[in-house]
Amino acid sequence: MTSTIPERAEPHSLDGYLEVMTRAVFQAGVSWAMIAQRWDAFRRAFCNFECARVAAFDDLDIERALQENILRSPKKVRATIGNAQTMLALDKEYGGFKDYLRSFSSYDALSTDIRRRFKFMGAMNVWYLLFRVGETVPPFEEWVKTIPGDHPRMQEMVEKARRDGTLRN
Numbered sequence: 001m002t003s004t005i006p007e008r009a010e011p012h013s014l015d016g017y018l019e020v021m022t023r024a025v026f027q028a029g030v031s032w033a034m035i036a037q038r039w040d041a042f043r044r045a046f047c048n049f050e051c052a053r054v055a056a057f058d059d060l061d062i063e064r065a066l067q068e069n070i071l072r073s074p075k076k077v078r079a080t081i082g083n084a085q086t087m088l089a090l091d092k093e094y095g096g097f098k099d100y101l102r103s104f105s106s107y108d109a110l111s112t113d114i115r116r117r118f119k120f121m122g123a124m125n126v127w128y129l130l131f132r133v134g135e136t137v138p139p140f141e142e143w144v145k146t147i148p149g150d151h152p153r154m155q156e157m158v159e160k161a162r163r164d165g166t167l168r169n
Contacts, residue, residue, distance in 0.1 A: 006032075006157060008166040009132050014051035014087050017097050020132045021087075021118070022046060022080050024125040026071050032153050034071075041069040046080060055084035079119035086117050101135050123147060128154065131161075 011017045022042065027035045035042075045065035047053040057065070065077050087097055094100040104110035111126045121129070124147055130137045137143065140158045144151055161167040 006036075006132060008134060008161055008164070011097075011133055014084075014091055014097055015049045017129075017133060018046075018051045018054065018080075018084055018087055019043075019049040021083055021121070021125075021129050022049065024128045024132075025076055025079055025083070025120040026073070027128075028120065028122075028125060030071060038069050038071070044068050045070050045077075051084045051087055054081055055088050057081045076120060083118050083121075090117070101130070101133075107136065107138055124151070124154070128157075131157070134166075 006020075006023060009016060009020055011020065023035065023039075026042065043049065045068035062074065062077050062081070066072055066074065090100040091097045094103060101110065104113065107130075110130070111123065114121050114126045114129070115123070127137055127143060131140075140154070144154065158167065
């Protein structure tokens with residue numbers, strides 16, 4: 001059985017960032033295993049996360065995406081389209097999405113900006129996104145104290161990265 005714990009990623013294009021962000025959006029509030037089992041359908045629904053294509057989705061594309069075996073959430077599909085549009089704009093404005101991510105003086109400033117610009121990106125999803133793509137995040141054990149509730153899936157993801165030797169901070 002494949003692990004439902006997402007691997008660390010090294011996006012080489014906007015498409016990779018969009019894929020990680022979309023996974024964060026759709027995993028929120030549901031079983032990570034359910035999303036992992038359906039991830040190939042998500043790739044089909046969102047054209048392999050080709051950012052420019054997703055940003056141009058119209059109502060017919062939304063209906064087509066919702067026919068795939070994904071979590072049927074029109075709000076999250078529309079959010080993904082809006083997030084792709086925002087990524088494209090930031091990529092252009094900053095000369096690269098990674099440059100945007102690294103243009104802030106602190107994690108808190110970046111987190112606040114991401115939560116303001118992107119849809120369905122709360123504090124947990126921001127940390128998840130930045131952790132998965134290898135950006136600097138606060139140490140999990142300290143950061144998680146600021147988030148109400150228990151977060152065993154996030155803890156498992158961090159522990160897996162430690163075991164795999166991919167944790168850089």
